[in-house]
Structure formats: structure tokens, C-alpha cells
Amino acid sequence: MPLLRSPVLQACVFAAVLAYVLTWLVRIVAPRVGLCDKPDGVRKLHARPTPLMGGLAVYVAVIVVVGIGWLFGAGSIDRSQQGGSTWLALLVSAGLTCFVGLCDDKFNMQARQKSLWQILACIPFVVWGPVVESVSFAGMELQLGAGGAVFTVLWLFCCSTVINLTDGLDGLAGTIGLIASVALAVLSALMGHSAVMFVSMVVAGSLIGFLIHNWPPAKIFMGDAGSLTVGFLIGGLSILSSTKGANGFTLIVPLVLISLPIFDTSTAIIRRTLSGKGICTGDHGHIHHRLQERGLTRLQALMTLSAICLLMAIVAIVSARLESDVIGAVACLSILAALIAGRVFGHHETSLLIRHFRTAGIVIADGFRTMSFGFTTARLSGVGANRWREYWDRSRLRVAESGAHGLEFTCSDARNGQTLLKLHWGERDVRTPPNDNGWTFRYSIQRDDGVHATLTVVGDSSAQQPGRRLGDLFPLFDSICRHWPIDDAETPAGGEIRFPSIHPEESLDVPLSVSAADDAQQRRAA
Numbered sequence: 179m180p181l182l183r184s185p186v187l188q189a190c191v192f193a194a195v196l197a198y199v200l201t202w203l204v205r206i207v208a209p210r211v212g213l214c215d216k217p218d219g220v221r222k223l224h225a226r227p228t229p230l231m232g233g234l235a236v237y238v239a240v241i242v243v244v245g246i247g248w249l250f251g252a253g254s255i256d257r258s259q260q261g262g263s264t265w266l267a268l269l270v271s272a273g274l275t276c277f278v279g280l281c282d283d284k285f286n287m288q289a290r291q292k293s294l295w296q297i298l299a300c301i302p303f304v305v306w307g308p309v310v311e312s313v314s315f316a317g318m319e320l321q322l323g324a325g326g327a328v329f330t331v332l333w334l335f336c337c338s339t340v341i342n343l344t345d346g347l348d349g350l351a352g353t354i355g356l357i358a359s360v361a362l363a364v365l366s367a368l369m370g371h372s373a374v375m376f377v378s379m380v381v382a383g384s385l386i387g388f389l390i391h392n393w394p395p396a397k398i399f400m401g402d403a404g405s406l407t408v409g410f411l412i413g414g415l416s417i418l419s420s421t422k423g424a425n426g427f428t429l430i431v432p433l434v435l436i437s438l439p440i441f442d443t444s445t446a447i448i449r450r451t452l453s454g455k456g457i458c459t460g461d462h463g464h465i466h467h468r469l470q471e472r473g474l475t476r477l478q479a480l481m482t483l484s485a486i487c488l489l490m491a492i493v494a495i496v497s498a499r500l501e502s503d504v505i506g507a508v509a510c511l512s513i514l515a516a517l518i519a520g521r522v523f524g525h526h527e528t529s530l531l532i533r534h535f536r537t538a539g540i541v542i543a544d545g546f547r548t549m550s551f552g553f554t555t556a557r558l559s560g561v562g563a564n565r566w567r568e569y570w571d572r573s574r575l576r577v578a579e580s581g582a583h584g585l586e587f588t589c590s591d592a593r594n595g596q597t598l599l600k601l602h603w604g605e606r607d608v609r610t611p612p613n614d615n616g617w618t619f620r621y622s623i624q625r626d627d628g629v630h631a632t633l634t635v636v637g638d639s640s641a642q643q644p645g646r647r648l649g650d651l652f653p654l655f656d657s658i659c660r661h662w663p664i665d666d667a668e669t670p671a672g673g674e675i676r677f678p679s680i681h682p683e684e685s686l687d688v689p690l691s692v693s694a695a696d697d698a699q700q701r702r703a704a
Contacts, residue, residue, distance in 0.1 A: 185247075186363075186376050190383035193243040197387025200235035205391065205398050207231065213283055215399055228396060230283045232388050233404020237276045239384040240411070241269050244377055265377070267306035268414045274299035275338060275410045279403030289458040293335070296406065300334045303414060310417060310427045316503045330417070333427075337413030338406045340439040343446065345405040347466040348396035348476055349389055353484045355408035356385040358435050361491035362412070365431065365498050366419040374419045381411050394476045412436065430503040434494040434510045438465070438487050441514055445527040452530050465523040472522075489513065569658060574603045576651055582637035584608050589664055592630040598664050608634040615639050621652075623659050631659035 208214060208229030216227045248265060278295040281287060287295075304327050311326045312319050322329050345351035363378035385408070391398045400408075416432035433440070442465045449463050450456065469479040490510060497506025518524040574585050584604035590597050602608075608618070615638050622632040633655050 186379050189243050189247055189376060190379040190386075193239050193380045193383030194387040196242060197235055197239035197384040198390055199387075200238055201232055201388050201391045201398060204231040204235050205229050208398070213280070213401070215283075215401070229398045230401035231280075231403065232392060232398045232400045233276060233279060233402070233407055236384045236388050236400070236404055237272060237407050239387065240377075240380055241273070243380045243383070244269065247376060247380070263306045264308065264418070265373075267303045268377075268411070268418075270306075271299055271301070271303035271334075271414070272407050272410050274302070276403045276407040279342075279401060279406040282402040292402075293339075296335055296338055297331055300331045300410075303334065304330050307414075308417060313427050313429050314503075315429045316507075333417070334410055334413040336440075337416075337432075337436065338409035340436060340443045341409030341412065342402060342405040343443045344439045344464070344466075345400060345402075346464055347480055347483075348394040349392050349480050350466060350483060351400055351405045351408065352385050352389045352392050353480065354436070354439060354487050355412060356382055356389065357484065357487045357491050358412045359385065359415070361435055361494060362415050362419050364495055366415075368495075368499060369419065371419050374415055378415050378419070381408075381415070394480060428498075428503070430506045431494045431498050434490055434497060434506045437490050437510050437514065438483065441465075441517075441524065445524050448527045448531055452527075452534055463526075468523050486513070486517075569654075570601060570603075573651070573654060573658065576654075577635050577637070580637060580651070581639055582635045584634075584636040586634045587658065587662070588632050588634075589662065590630050590632075592624060592628050598629065599662070604636075608636050610636075621655050621659060623656075625660060627664075629664060631662065633659055 208231040209227070213230045214227040215230050244265065275296060278292065278299055281295075282292050309326045310322060310330045310333070312321050313329070314320070341351055341354065344354060359378045359382040363375045363382065366372070366375035366378060388398075388400065388404075392400060412435075413432075416435070417427060420427045446461070446464060447457055450459055450461065455461070466479050466483060469482055470476065474482065490513065493506055493509045493513075497503060497509070514524070516522075518528050570587075577585050582604075584607070585602070586608045587599075587601045588597060589599040617637055617639060619635040619637075620632065621634075622630070624630055
């Protein structure tokens with residue numbers, strides 16, 4: 179059959195067979211060199227120590243088959259010096275990335291060290307291979323100039339990292355890599371990049387051979403050596419298969435292609451950051467964990483995620499075929515939004531993010547309110563006695579916003595305890611013990627003029643308005659106690675002044691000042 183005679187299909191089958199044999203060999207070698215993943219009962223829940231060198235088998239299969247293809251000119255691989263340097267750069271950087279992963283599997287490197295070595299591993303590809311000079315999306319094109327090399331390294335690093343972070347379920351990273359590499363092969367065929375199609379199918383074949391051993395229950399793991407390498411190859415091949423040629427990059431297609439790993443990684447960063455944990459701290463919040471918490475088996479979770487990745491791959495191919503980035507972006511975001519809305523994944527992180535944004539808004543608003551209180555406090559110490567009612571009104575209206583329904587301010591002689599002044603607002607006696615939802619705040623100081631000032635607030639926590647905190651009024655309370663004039667002509671000596679309760683229709687947000695009626699009353703008293 180003509181299909182079976184296709185060099186691309188033959189190379190894919192050969193890569194699958196070779197990867198299968200090599201994976202079988204490294205299953206024997208890995209325990210002898212100490213490259214096994216041992217269960218710990220917390221994060222690593224597999225039943226027994228499992229070899230970790232599956233990624234090395236995949237990489238060796240890729241370089242062998244691609245090398246043979248280059249020697250014999252299979253798959254229309256460019257054998258010129260420029261073309262050869264491109265593929266050499268890809269394989270050398272992939273090999274260095276694989277070596278970094280092996281070191282991490284063996285010695286458990288720190289996250290910063292691992293990231294630094296990943297970045298250094300990308301340098302051969304940037305130096306000898308193509309550098310992204312422009313990025314396009316929805317008809318807009320951004321020229322990167324000198325920043326093209328930085329973008330290329332960042333893209334390759336991110337692709338490696340997101341695939342690496344999804345490698346927490348038997349067969350998941352390999353299946354995502356398989357779907358992505360086949361999709362890249364289809365995209366390359368549509369754009370006429372036959373060499374990229376050839377290499378992409380070789381990568382797909384190598385992953386197929388490995389997945390036979392890695393399918394649940396896994397007999398061998400890919401390890402960081404595999405997940406980092408597969409992610410790097412996907413990133414590099416996506417650059418080479420770009421619809422804009424070697425130096426241009428259509429951003430949306432590869433983003434859609436690996437959108438599920440990107441989404442999983444992004445939610446992990448949000449979840450860990452907002453929960454006060456380190457970004458590199460492991461947890462059980464990844465999408466495959468969430469699916470298993472909902473009752474799915476490992477195989478069912480794997481098939482579900484594979485179906486989502488396959489759907490994303492179809493979206494990427496359709497988007498490239500129709501040459502519409504908008505269609506791809508809208509379809510991809512709609513699928514991810516459906517996962518959130520259906521509480522399949524991402525709902526917890528989205529709610530956490532919304533709560534933090536809401537809290538930040540409240541803090542900003544409270545900051546302006548506290549600043550206003552600060553200005554009031556600064557003015558209070560220098561005003562005359564005729565302004566005392568304005569600040570009392572300000573206090574009682576603001577404490578009402580905090581759920582208070584009783585406010586009392588007393589000044590007494592520190593020597594004999596004689597009451598000099600007592601102001602009271604509200605219907606409840608502040609000396610009555612609070613109920614289950616009630617609270618009491620009391621602030622008392624001894625002034626330099628021999629006056630003992632006490633301000634007491636009682637309230638109900640269920641009546642507190644959102645964003646209104648009693649603690650914001652503390653500077654105002656302190657200034658009232660310290661500076662309230664006792665020689666006010668309007669205040670009867672030792673007398674008590676009671677103010678009516680605040681009615682629902684009384685605005686709590688209007689600027690507070692002495693009303694015209696108060697002015698008239700003060701003039702009559704004068």
C-alpha cells in the first residue's frame with residue numbers, strides 16, 4: 179500500500195519499535211544506577227519503586243531515527259549546512275535538556291538551579307537555529323528585534339516547564355506530547371514544512387513506544403528527563419512549523435495546542451501564591467488530582483484529559499486552516515471557561531483570585547478612608563470647643579457603619595472619680611454584657627490635665643457593613659479621648675447628653691459638618 183511506503187510513516191513505526199526496545203532496556207538499567215522513584219505515601223502514591231529513565235529512551239530513539247533520516251535524505255530534511263545546523267541545534271539543546279532532567283531525577287536539584295540549567299540548555303538552539311524575530315496575533319505583528327533571542331529562550335523554557343509540571347499521572351505527559359506532536363505534524367503538512375512534519379512524527383512514534391510501558395499501571399516513568407525534553411521538542415518544533423516562516427511566530431496556534439498544561443500550571447501558581455505557599459511546593463491540586471477526587475480512576479482521568487487535549491489540538495488545526503487566530507482563541511477560552519463553570523477544574527483558584535481582588539479593593543478604599551480620618555485627627559487637636567459636636571457626629575455615624583449600636587464617651591476627674599462629661603448615643607447600655615454575636619470595644623487613657631477619658635463602643639457583628647472596620651477609627655478615638663475640651667460652655671457640668679439613634683434613612687456617607695440647626699443652637703447658647 180502507498181501509505182505503508184511513506185517515509186514518514188516508516189520512520190514513525192521504526193521510532194516506536196526502537197523506543198519500545200530502549201525503554202525495556204532502561205527498565206533494567208535504571209534500578210542499578212539508582213534512578214528509581216520511590217513512593218513516600220504523600221505525593222508519590224505508586225505501589226513500588228519505579229524506574230525513571232524513560233525519557234532517555236525517547237530521546238535516543240528520536241536522535242537515531244532523525245539522524246538516519248538526515249543521512250539518507252528521508253522526509254525532505256534539508257541536508258545543507260544551514261538546514262543541518264538547525265536540526266543539530268534542536269537535538270543538541272534537547273539532549274542538554276534531557277541531561278538536566280536526568281540530574282534532577284538523580285540528585286533532586288533546587289528549582290532555581292534547575293531553571294538556570296534549563297535556560298542554558300536552550301542556548302545552542304538560539305545560537306545555531308532560528309530566532310523568533312516577530313510575533314503575530316489576529317493580524318497584528320510585533321517586531322521583537324534584539325528581544326527575539328530572549329523570547330525564544332522564554333518560550334522553550336515555558337514549554338518544557340508546563341509539560342514537566344503535568345507529569346503527575348501515569349501516561350499523562352507522554353499522551354499530551356503525543357497529541358501535540360501529531361498536531362504539529364498535521365500543521366506542518368498544511369503549511370508545506372515536510373521536514374518538520376517528519377521530525378514531529380518521529381517524536382510521536384518514540385512516545386508511542388514509550389507509552390506501551392508507561393500506560394497505567396506504569397512500569398516505568400518518563401521522569402524529568404522525559405517531560406522536560408518532550409516539552410522542549412514541542413516548543414522548538416512549534417517555532418519551526420510557524421505559518422510565518424522560520425523567523426516569524428504565530429502565537430495562538432501553539433498556545434491553544436498546549437493550553438491545558440498552561441492552564442494547569444497557571445492555576446497551580448495562583449493557588450500556591452495566594453495560599454501562602456512556594457510556587458515550587460507540590461500539592462494535590464492539579465487537574466488530574468481533581469478528577470480523581472471526583473471518583474475517576476487513573477485511567478479514566480487520563481482518558482478525560484487526553485480527550486480535552488485532542489479537542490484543543492483540533493481547535494488549533496482548524497484555526498490554522500482558517501487562518502483565524504480569533505476563532506482559535508475564542509474556542510480555547512470557551513473550553514477552559516466550561517471547565518471552570520462546570521467545577522471540573524479551576525473553580526477554586528478563580529474564586530480565590532476574585533476574593534483577593536475584592537479584598538485588595540476594600541484595602542484601597544479603606545486606605546482613602548483612613549487618610550480622611552487622619553486629616554480629621556490632625557485638625558481635632560487644634561480646633562475650638564464649638565466644633566466638638568461635629569466630631570461626635572462623625573464618630574457615631576462611622577461606628578454605626580461597623581455594626582455598632584451604642585457609643586459612650588466619659589471624662590472623669592482622675593483624683594476623685596467625679597464625672598465631668600458623659601456623651602451617649604444608642605439605645606443599649608454599654609455596660610450590658612454582649613450576646614453571642616455582640617462585641618465591646620473600650621479605649622481609656624489618662625490625660626495630662628488630670629482627666630480620665632474612656633470611649634466605649636458596643637455592637638453586633640452580624641450588622642457590620644462590608645468593608646467597614648472599627649479599627650480604622652482608632653486614631654479618631656485616640657484624639658477624641660486626648661483632646662476633647664472639658665470647658666465647653668454647652669456641656670452641663672457633670673451632666674449627660676444623649677443623642678437619638680440613627681435612622682435607616684440617615685445617610686452615613688455624606689460629608690459631616692455642623693448643621694444649620696446646630697449653629698443656631700450654639701448661637702442661642704452663647
